[in-house]
Amino acid sequence: QNNLIAQIEDEADDLIDEVQEEIANKMKYGFEFSGQLHNDD
Structure with missing residues (x-):
């Protein structure tokens, strides 16, 4: 049972x-994307 646990x-x-890596990637892309939007103003 200990082995199973x-x-x-x-x-x-x-x-x-995996989830943390995915979230980090999404946040990184999110910052880059919002940064591009702000630069267009």
Whole structure:
């Protein structure tokens, strides 16, 4: 049972890493995009 829990925790950590990376990328693109919009004024 401990092995199963450890396996689930590892998979959860991997998922969290992926999600955080995705959010970071979206925020980075969001800042670049809004920056471009402001520059057009």
